[in-house]
Amino acid sequence: MAEPSASPSDSETVDRRAFLKRLAVAAGGVVIESLPGRSRPRAGAAEEAFRLRALEPDPKRGGTLRYGVASSPAHFDIHQSGTVANIGAQGPMYDNLIRRDPRDGQTIIPDLAHRWDIAPDGKGYTFHLRSGVKFHDGADFTAEDVKATFSRIIWPPTGIVIPRSPLFSAVSEIRALGPHKIEFRLKEPRPRGFMLSAFASGWNVIVRKKTLEENDYNLRQTPNYPGTGPFRHVSRKKDEVWLMERNPHYWNTPLPYLDRLAVYNFAPFSPELGAALLGGKLDYARIVDTATLRRAQEQPGMTGATYYQSVVDAVWVNTRHKPFGDPRVRRALHLALDRHALIDVVKEAAPYLLGGFVYPFSEWATPRNEMIQRLGYQLDPKPAVEEARRLMAAAGYAAGLRNVDFVVREGTSWKLWAVAIQAMLKEALDIETKLRTVQISAFFEETQGGNFDLSIGAIVSTLIDPSDYFNAWYGKDGPQNYSKWHDPAFQRLVAQIDRELDDRRRRALVRQGETILEQDPPFLPVAWEQLSDAWYTYVKGQQPRHIFGIYDVARWDVAWLDK
Amino acid sequence: MTWPGGTSPGWTSEATGPGVLKYLLRRLIFGLPTLVGISIVIFVVMRVLPGDPLVAMFGAEGFQRLNPGDRARIMSDLGLSDPLPVQYVHWMKDIASGSFGRSFFRGDRVSELVLHRGPLSAEIGLLSVLISWLVGLPVGITSAVRPNSLADNVVRSVSVLFLAIPGFWLGMLIVLASLFWFHYKAPLVVVQLWEDPWTNFQLAIGPATVLGLGQGAYIARMTRSCLLEVIGEDYVRTARAKGVAERLVVVRHALPNALLPVITVSGILMGFVLGGSVAVEQAFGVPGLGTALVTAIVERDIVVVQNLVLLYGVIFMLVNVLVDLSYAVLDPRIHHE
Numbered sequence: 066m067a068e069p070s071a072s073p074s075d076s077e078t079v080d081r082r083a084f085l086k087r088l089a090v091a092a093g094g095v096v097i098e099s100l101p102g103r104s105r106p107r108a109g110a111a112e113e114a115f116r117l118r119a120l121e122p123d124p125k126r127g128g129t130l131r132y133g134v135a136s137s138p139a140h141f142d143i144h145q146s147g148t149v150a151n152i153g154a155q156g157p158m159y160d161n162l163i164r165r166d167p168r169d170g171q172t173i174i175p176d177l178a179h180r181w182d183i184a185p186d187g188k189g190y191t192f193h194l195r196s197g198v199k200f201h202d203g204a205d206f207t208a209e210d211v212k213a214t215f216s217r218i219i220w221p222p223t224g225i226v227i228p229r230s231p232l233f234s235a236v237s238e239i240r241a242l243g244p245h246k247i248e249f250r251l252k253e254p255r256p257r258g259f260m261l262s263a264f265a266s267g268w269n270v271i272v273r274k275k276t277l278e279e280n281d282y283n284l285r286q287t288p289n290y291p292g293t294g295p296f297r298h299v300s301r302k303k304d305e306v307w308l309m310e311r312n313p314h315y316w317n318t319p320l321p322y323l324d325r326l327a328v329y330n331f332a333p334f335s336p337e338l339g340a341a342l343l344g345g346k347l348d349y350a351r352i353v354d355t356a357t358l359r360r361a362q363e364q365p366g367m368t369g370a371t372y373y374q375s376v377v378d379a380v381w382v383n384t385r386h387k388p389f390g391d392p393r394v395r396r397a398l399h400l401a402l403d404r405h406a407l408i409d410v411v412k413e414a415a416p417y418l419l420g421g422f423v424y425p426f427s428e429w430a431t432p433r434n435e436m437i438q439r440l441g442y443q444l445d446p447k448p449a450v451e452e453a454r455r456l457m458a459a460a461g462y463a464a465g466l467r468n469v470d471f472v473v474r475e476g477t478s479w480k481l482w483a484v485a486i487q488a489m490l491k492e493a494l495d496i497e498t499k500l501r502t503v504q505i506s507a508f509f510e511e512t513q514g515g516n517f518d519l520s521i522g523a524i525v526s527t528l529i530d531p532s533d534y535f536n537a538w539y540g541k542d543g544p545q546n547y548s549k550w551h552d553p554a555f556q557r558l559v560a561q562i563d564r565e566l567d568d569r570r571r572r573a574l575v576r577q578g579e580t581i582l583e584q585d586p587p588f589l590p591v592a593w594e595q596l597s598d599a600w601y602t603y604v605k606g607q608q609p610r611h612i613f614g615i616y617d618v619a620r621w622d623v624a625w626l627d628k
Numbered sequence: 629m630t631w632p633g634g635t636s637p638g639w640t641s642e643a644t645g646p647g648v649l650k651y652l653l654r655r656l657i658f659g660l661p662t663l664v665g666i667s668i669v670i671f672v673v674m675r676v677l678p679g680d681p682l683v684a685m686f687g688a689e690g691f692q693r694l695n696p697g698d699r700a701r702i703m704s705d706l707g708l709s710d711p712l713p714v715q716y717v718h719w720m721k722d723i724a725s726g727s728f729g730r731s732f733f734r735g736d737r738v739s740e741l742v743l744h745r746g747p748l749s750a751e752i753g754l755l756s757v758l759i760s761w762l763v764g765l766p767v768g769i770t771s772a773v774r775p776n777s778l779a780d781n782v783v784r785s786v787s788v789l790f791l792a793i794p795g796f797w798l799g800m801l802i803v804l805a806s807l808f809w810f811h812y813k814a815p816l817v818v819v820q821l822w823e824d825p826w827t828n829f830q831l832a833i834g835p836a837t838v839l840g841l842g843q844g845a846y847i848a849r850m851t852r853s854c855l856l857e858v859i860g861e862d863y864v865r866t867a868r869a870k871g872v873a874e875r876l877v878v879v880r881h882a883l884p885n886a887l888l889p890v891i892t893v894s895g896i897l898m899g900f901v902l903g904g905s906v907a908v909e910q911a912f913g914v915p916g917l918g919t920a921l922v923t924a925i926v927e928r929d930i931v932v933v934q935n936l937v938l939l940y941g942v943i944f945m946l947v948n949v950l951v952d953l954s955y956a957v958l959d960p961r962i963h964h965e
Contacts, residue, residue, distance in 0.1 A: 139685045139733040139927065147687035224701050226690045285685075286735040303736060303744070304923065305817040305915055329816050337913035340803055344813025506679035506928040509691050544692035 115175045117317050119606045119623045120168045128626040129325040130604065133338050134351040137304040137330040140285035143270050144218055147228045147525065149615055152267055153351065154307045154328045156619030157321075158201070159270030159292035162192055162211060163261065167623050170372075170612030173265045177206065177293065181261075187254030187566060190264070194245040198316045200273050201291040201298070208241035213274035215239055215249070222282050229527055231536060232263035256566055259530045266527050267617035270294075295321035295622040304330055315622075322606070322625035333596075334415065334477070342599055348626070349600040349607065351615065355413055361599035369599035371416050373426050375614035376594040377538075378417070378478065378523045380486065381547040382586070386518050389548075392585040393460040398519075399586045400453035401493040402486060403446040408592050410485050411478045417592035422539075422582040425593050427529045429575045439583070450493045457494050465495025472501050474508040474522035482591055483521050512547040520547060523594065529613050531575050535559045539587045550587035603628040648956070652949065659945045666941040667934070671716055674930045681706070681732050684927035706732055708930075719934065729931040731924075738935045741920055748818055749909070749916035751832045752839065753901050757894065759840025760847050765890075767844070768851025773878060775856060783848065790845035795904045799838045799911030818915050835908045835916075842904065843897045850893045854886035861885075888959055895951030902940045 118124075136154035143151050143159070163181065166172040175181075178192035198206040217225065219233040238250040251260075263269075276290045284290055289298040293316070296309035307328040311321055329347060331338035339357030342350040343364075350357070353369065361369040382398060384390045408417045419442060423430045436442050440449040457463055469490075473483040483500050490496040498519060503511060512520045524545040526534035536559060537543045541551045558578045565571040598609045606624040682702060683691045694702075703709045707718055722729035728738035767787065771780045806812045814834060819827040858864065859882050867881045868874070909918035917936060924932035 137923075139687070141734065145686065145690060147690050224698050226686055226694050226698060228687075228690050288734070302817055303734070303741070304920070336800070336803075340807050340813050340913070341816055344807050344811060346813050346816050504679055504926060504928075506681065506683045506926065507677075509683045510678060510680045513692060 115179060117167075117174070117320060117623060119322065119625055120608065121605050121625075124322050124605065124623075124625040125627060126319070126322050126625070127324050128628070129327055130323050130621065130624060130626065131327045131329065131346065131348045132351070132621070133329045133331045133341055133347040133349070135331065135333055136307055136328045141288050141290070142284040143268060144214075144227050144229070144272075145225060145285060146268070149333070149352070149619075152616050152619045154330075156267060156270075157294055157296040157309060157326055157328075157621045158298060159272070159294040159620075160198075161265060161267070161269055162271065163265045164620075165265055165267070165612075165617040167606075167618045167620060168608055170608065170610075170618050173261050177211070177271055183257060187257065188251045190249040190251070190260060191242070192247050192249075194247065195316055196245050198293050199314055200293050201312065202273075204273060204275065204291070206271070206293050207244045208247040209244075210271055210274045211247050212239050212241050213277050214271050215269070217277060217282055218269060225283055229263070229266060229268055232266070232527060232533060235260075253564065254566060255563065256530070256532070256568075256571065258568075259528070259532050262528050262530055265617065267619055268527065295620060296323075296326050299325075306330065317622065320622045322623070323621065326621055339599075349598065349604050351598050351609075352596050353599045355415060355597070358597040358599050366602055367599065368602050369597055370610045371595050371597045372609050372612050373418075373424075373614070374594040374596045375424075375527070375529065375616070376523050376525045377420070378482070378591045378594060379521070380589040380591060381512060381517070381520045381522075382588065383515055383518050383520070384548050384550050385515055388460060388462060388466070389518065391460050393456040394462060395586045395589075396584060397453040397456040397460070397494060398490065398496075399583075399589045400441045400449040400456070401489055401496075402441065402589055402591065403489060404442060404590075404592065405444055406446075406489075407482055407485055410481050411592075414477045414481065416595040416597065417478075418595060420593040421579065421590055422586075423531065423575065423579055424529050424534075429531055429572055431576070431579065441583075453493055462494075465497070467497050469496055469498040470501060470516075470518040471498040472503060472508065472511050472517040472520040474520075475502055475504045479521050479523075486521070486591075515549065521591070525614075527616070531578070532559075532563045535562060535575075535578060539582065546587065548587050550585075552581060552585055552587075555581045555585075648953070652953070655949045655952065659949070662945060663938065663941055667719075667938050668716075670934045670937040671712075671719065674928075674934055675712065675715075679928040681708075681928040681930060684929070685732060719931075723935075723938075728935045731932050732929050733927065738932055741932065742917065742935075742939065745818060745915060745917045745920055747820055748828070748831060748914065749905060749918060751821065751828070752836045752905055752909070752914070752916060753898070755832055755836035756839035756843060756901050756905075757898070759836055760843035760894070760897070763841060763844035764847025765851055767848040768890075769855060769878060769883070771848065771852040772855035772859065773874075775852075780852075784852075787845035787848045790841050791849075793842070794907075795838045795842055796907035796911040798841070799835065799908045802834055802838065803912060814912065814914070816913075831914055834912045835905065835914055838908050838911075839901050839904050843894075843900065846893055846897055847890060850890050851886065854889050855882055858882045858886045885959075888955060891951055891954055895948050898947040899944050902944060 134153035135148070135150045138146065138148065138150040138154065140146070141151070141155070143155055146152065161176045162178045163173055164176040166174045177195055177198060179195050180193045182191045183189070192211070194206070194208055194211065200206060215233070216239055218227050218229055219236050219239070221227045221230055235251045235253055235255045236249050237252045240248045240250065242248055270292060272284070273291055276284070276287070280287050280290070288301065295312055295315050295317070297312045299308040299310050301307045309326040309328070311324050315321065329341065331341065331350070333352035334354045336354070338350050339353050341347045342353065342357065343360060353361070358369040358371070361367040382389045382395050384395070388394045404419055408419060411417060418425050419433070419436065420430070421436065421442065425433065425436070437444060440452055443449060457465070471483060471487065473479050480502060487498045487500060490498060508522055511517055512522065524538060526537060528534070538545050539550065539555065540546060540559060541556055555578060558574060558581070562571060562574045562578065565574060596615060600607070603626055604624065605627050607621075612618050680691070682694065682699065686694060700709065707715060710718070719729060726739060728742070730737055731741070767783050771783045774780055814830050815827050819831065821828045855878070859878070864877060864882050867877045872881070905916065906918035906921055909916045910922050921933065921936045924936065
């Protein structure tokens with residue numbers, strides 16, 4: 066397992082190289098943990114061998130952490146959710162089978178499974194579970210709970226919608242091999258890193274089989290179902306605050322260090338969140354606006370950090386509306402965007418990264434120095450615009466387009482971008498767009514229903530692995546393929562990427578896929594999200610610098626207060 | 629209290645007795661069609677506007693993975709698949725039962741939401757009316773007794789300023805100023821008056837001040853113009869001729885007669901308070917009914933929106949009835965029959 070070192074500066078922002086280096090170390094950790102045939106200690110000793118601790122020496126015990134994050138979920142079923150409103154508030158009450166190390170955000174470490182084996186043919190994942198773990202209601206944790214949890218995730222009953230189900234599409238069977246041993250059988254092998262990342266996703270928390278049975282496998286309106294996590298429910302004031310207390314029977318002694326956790330509900334980027342933090346009403350704020358981050362970094366006793374988020378902001382182009390079915394037109398639109406300018410437009414609202422169709426900070430991405438040589442990503446947009454004009458002329462639209470319906474999702478960045486993109490398309494290609502701003506509740510209805518020519522918004526993935534988002538975003542029936550884009554060659558390539566077990570060959574396939582996407586864009590990538598947290602320096606144990614997304618590291622078990 | 633012309637003020641037998649009750653009953657009965665109208669308008673509007681509550685319920689990712697069968701089943705569970713008249717009747721039944729239905733999200737009862745957040749919003753509304761009178765009346769009187777003086781000009785300019793400034797913007801300025809100059813931020817959660825009066829006061833005073841100052845400007849302008857009109861009346865001149873001190877002339881003779889339109893304006897302004905509180909509560913981050921309404925609109929939580937809008941309609945109607953009743957107190961010539 067990788068042991069990250071303390072950051073030299075509290076306000077450091079991790080760069081892409083550092084992130085990739087850590088990711089590589091993390092991947093190594095995964096391999097070491099999971100090598101088949103590796104000699105293993107006895108189960109009991111192995112269970113004792115791994116106990117998570119705070120990163121810092123001599124962590125203090127006690128106190129209440131006041132944490133501000135979006136935490137007013139529309140329902141309580143974490144598995145069915147896709148928003149921080151659930152995982153941000155409920156995450157501390159549950160454990161996973163395996164998890165991302167909260168200290169570096171990347172290494173996969175034991176959780177309720179203290180070790181795991183992968184069959185030599187790659188078609189069996191066996192997890193050895195801890196014994197003596199209890200749910201908050203006092204019930205014993207067993208393999209049956211894991212089986213019930215993952216059966217629902219992988220094969221949701223009618224009426225249950227779980228966004229992570231496709232990650233486990235290769236799983237054919239789940240077998241409890243005893244009270245503390247469980248096996249997942251796969252129809253065909255999948256890349257080891259992909260499968261372990263899927264199991265370690267912060268969303269896949271373990272819940273009681275009995276809880277599921279008693280609630281007809283739907284926890285949407287079940288507020289406080291028991292978990293095994295470091296904190297347990299005390300009270301909840303709707304839309305205001307969720308109070309939790311330390312689980313005194315937590316298996317990972319001496320965690321958690323905090324006595325209580327008070328999770329206050331604030332909208333991301335909201336001035337109210339920044340004001341509550343700067344006004345001393347919160348100790349830690351998640352997803353603050355740029356002004357609050359800057360102020361926190363300047364103010365003695367406070368700090369902040371920016372980290373990668375699992376989201377791309379993009380413009381979808383409806384391929385079913387003429388002339389956007391023509392790849393030349395879509396490529397022309399793609400090239401007409403000056404991405405450096407677009408990132409600059411919103412820099413006071415939120416920090417964004419330049420990127421194409423692959424997470425720009427992932428090991429699969431084209432390095433930035435190569436990227437900025439590519440048309441559409443160059444600092445000087447002129448060559449790209451010239452090529453865009455040539456493509457439009459070749460497609461028969463040299464005179465541009467009129468009355469293009471441009472749907473804009475309500476939100477600061479999207480509204481700013483929409484105006485800038487409108488100007489860029491007019492200037493470069495004489496395309497006249499009509500902006501139509503809609504609330505989020507209408508945005509997905511419009512985009513899914515195909516009621517748009519262009520549509521700007523954002524989409525999220527669970528994993529950084531292309532097998533997840535290549536299917537969801539660019540796949541023929543992908544749920545977030547709003548453009549209804551389809552390229553048979555790309556589809557075949559994705560199937561290969563899903564099954565390729567050799568990392569080097571897989572990376573080459575991803576690059577091939579990227580080339581197709583550049584030439585025949587399913588959407589116009591605008592920028593890749595980053596998020597910022599800010600907090601008082603007496604809050605220790607939280608390292609949001611190296612994480613990928615906010616969903617895998619949300620448990621607060623290694624956090625402590627130095628006061 | 630002595631009134632001009634020697635008429636004794638107060639409730640007449642008509643004002644306090646069966647006359648008033650009959651009047652009250654008639655107003656309430658006439659108000660019912662208004663409320664039915666409001667309920668139908670908001671009911672239809674919420675179903676005509678684009679937007680899908682399932683987006684907020686399932687999140688963007690989950691919503692995109694819903695298949696048509698699941699979607700139809702969930703819409704049916706929420707009661708949104710029924711014919712519109714049936715949905716409307718269900719809503720009326722929920723109102724009659726006192727539960728007002730359940731939020732689409734988490735299944736929370738709307739009545740619980742109103743009971744939890746309503747008192748704070750009511751406090752903000754009442755405090756804002758109090759502040760508007762405390763500010764508006766003295767300013768209006770000062771301005772009227774010295775028309776076109778420096779004080780009058782300053783006061784009129786300031787009142788125009790407060791009329792022009794949007795409440796939510798002023799609210800944000802106050803929040804930022806108190807944060808950066810005094811490192812102060814109001815409490816984060818609802819604390820009821822009876823639980824902790826001081827904390828409760830900190831929650832309510834900000835929005836109430838902003839709303840109150842906005843209304844105070846109206847009150848001041850209305851008081852000034854009405855008082856100027858009344859001060860020129862014969863009975864005021866008579867009072868002065870009898871040697872009554874100028875302060876008493878204004879306070880005891882002119883003001884009561886000038887107040888009638890001011891009270892009418894106050895009643896109308898209550899509508900602005902109700903509407904304004906939505907944005908101002910949001911600006912201050914106060915978790916009142918206004919904030920709940922904004923959240924519900926964004927989430928397309930139809931049940932919450934339609935109940936809160938109807939509640940605001942009921943309050944507005946009752947305030948208007950109270951304003952009408954108050955006329956009889958202030959002007960003995962008016963009897964409610």
